[in-house]
Amino acid sequence: MQPGDKVRLIANPGRVGVLGSETDGPPHRLRLLVNFLDGEEQFFPAGALEKVEKSKSIVNQAIPRSWCTLFQMFLKANSTSHLKRRFSHER
Numbered sequence: 001m002q003p004g005d006k007v008r009l010i011a012n013p014g015r016v017g018v019l020g021s022e023t024d025g026p027p028h029r030l031r032l033l034v035n036f037l038d039g040e041e042q043f044f045p046a047g048a049l050e051k052v053e054k055s056k057s058i059v060n061q062a063i064p065r066s067w068c069t070l071f072q073m074f075l076k077a078n079s080t081s082h083l084k085r086r087f088s089h090e091r
Contacts, residue, residue: 006052007034009044016052 001007003021008014020033024043031043 001032001046001049001051007049008052010048010050019049 001019003019005019006016007019008016015036017034017036020035020041022033022043024031024033029045031045032049033041033043034049035041
């Protein structure tokens with residue numbers, strides 16, 4: 001990770017910011033500055049951060065793939081069933 005990279009907290013993937021160039025603490029416990037999108041700045045150990053890939057959306061990175069698939073299947077099944085029921089009752 002380099003200063004200027006978009007990063008997120010591993011423990012809170014929805015918390016996204018930009019890695020700053022400042023560091024804090026002794027070399028064996030070095031912490032990196034993160035400038036969050038809401039304007040807050042905070043230092044974190046490098047192990048608590050991960051780089052956000054540019055090719056993927058934040059939503060897909062924050063939610064496990066299997067959850068996304070299940071949710072999409074749920075929406076498809078329920079929206080179709082809802083429409084079938086709605087139109088069958090109107091006729």
